[in-house]
Amino acid sequence: MEGLEDYVDYEDYVPDNKTDFSSSSDEPEAFTATKSFLTDTLVAIKIIICVIGLGGNGVVIWICGWKMKRTVNTAWYISLAISDFLFCACLPLEIVYMVTSHWPFGLVLCKLMSSALFLNMYSSVFLLVLISADRCIIISFPVWSQNHRKVQTASTVVVLMWVLSAILTLPALVYRQTKIHGSVTQCYTEYMSVSNHKAVALTRFICGFLIPFLLIVFCCSVLCVKLRSLTIKSTKPYKVMAALILSFFICWVPYQTFVLLEIDISKHSLEIIQIGLQVGGTLAAANSFINPVLYVFIGNDFQQTLKRSFMSRIENAMADDCRTGGLNPSKSKSMEICE
Template sequence: MDDVDYVEYEDYAPSNETEIYSNLTQLVTFSTSQSSLTYVLVTTNIIISVVGLGGNSLVIWICGWKMKTTVITTWYISLAISDLLFCVFLPLDVFYMLTSHWPFGQILCKLSSSALFLNMYSSVFLLVLISADRCVMALFPVWSHNHRRVPKAFRVVVLMWILSALLTLPSLIFRKTTVHGSVTQCHTDYGGHSKHKAVALTRFICGFLIPFQIIVSCSLVLGVKLRSLTIKSTKPYKIMAALILSFFFCWVPYHTFVLLELDLKNHSVEVQRTGLRVGTTLAAANSFISPLLYVFIGNDFKRTLRRSLTSGIEEAMAEDFRTGGLSHSKSKSMEVI
């Protein structure tokens, strides 16, 4: 799922016995701390997987079947699908994190790693679409009313998924499995530092830097425009702001340590390793934050969810009452007989 397992250590060989002893001591301490960290990260990833699968499925159900289909629900359903796909593969990475053994084959090795980056690209591109859409609605309300249509939004989402898939191709190409005795590793082999650098910079620029510049620009324009408008509810804008902030704080640590990895000679390998593991887990956390934001911030979503659950319970009780009444009638008729 991450870049931890293929950091290049060849240039860090000890030069004398004192350095070897010092490195061994540091290695024991590092291994102990890494073991404790592994359990924390595994627990966190299990929570992310469970909440992410349930929460995003709930968002897809509510927005797709219980709410009116609009351009906004189209964006949010796509975002939930992106997060759900990642959460489906996350248990495989949890198993690998615990055992350091990958028994699932090379295809799932490639797909599991690709799921994280597909989620990264699709999420940030959808945030760009949501931000631009809100900005256009505020600046050009008449044009938006006449031209914002669900079929157009759907076509844009399809193009977004195609672009995200193309940018995710390096994970499918360079990810592979290697067998060492009875242990199989799932790792990335770029075959050279130049390819590694090109992929890392592409991910940072296309998956973070440029999209966030667009998002921030749209947010600033929208903020200035909203001051001059009288809006009944600011909840949709609060959701948008929360989604942007959560994506930013979840992905900044990962991209920071990936860029630092390109210059390992000037940084501690242990710190780099730990940073990448923590950064990857924070990136994964972004996939379950979105549904929580809808539940706690979105009034329309909460009302629809409450209404859907209430009607579901009422239907179940009514069915139980009908079944019970039927059984009661049958028993009475048997008594008469």
């Protein structure tokens, strides 16, 4: 290996010295034990992220898609939940890879696994920009937004957002490869040249973090100025928006920081970069299960709809039990007995 041609992202780190960047055999036992402990810890965290993320985002999709009235807000949030759900659905592949240090799933899934993280990153931050801009327009131009803020328009914007996110995710599909070392198969990123690596890293940082961050800061600044002079019935929507934005940037800042450090690897410790990307990537993945938790604890409308949905299901189940118990076929009578 020469230079950075085969340098890999956080998810390419394979334990037990099976990567191109493994440490030498005379590596201190304490350091090896620390890496092993770190890998086991991150695997456990990712399992939790996967389970809670799939369940939580599945509930959000169910509530927003079938239980709540279709609005512009539900269009934003269901898209965010779909993005997180798709990413969590790919996590089991990465967990298996981290545990076994072997990729048995083939080249296509290798490319898709890596793409899932970046598709989630782009789609999430772009949706946060849309949510921020939407709130800003509502406050700044209430009459115009009332006449032009339509669900169909929001759905069209969401589709365009997904197309843009997919285009920006293409490098993960192009540069992701598999390599066989004896009985072990690796799934790694081969940029072919240092210039390609730098171009991809800077594009991800600028398009997936810096520009969206500046747009969100601008929208939030306008919101803060406008809200001071207005009296609104509820601040819940703005609290949800603020919590989503804050959690995204807290989860992604460490990863983006190490991505920038990775560009000039000669000035930094390779081991530190590898560990930083691995830990930062896990924290970024955690954003996928934080969002539904925020909906439950902050979103009052979502809370009420979720409670009503579960209560109605319990009531229906109880009513069914009473009816099948042969007490009385009439609904009114069975409800009297259940009560």
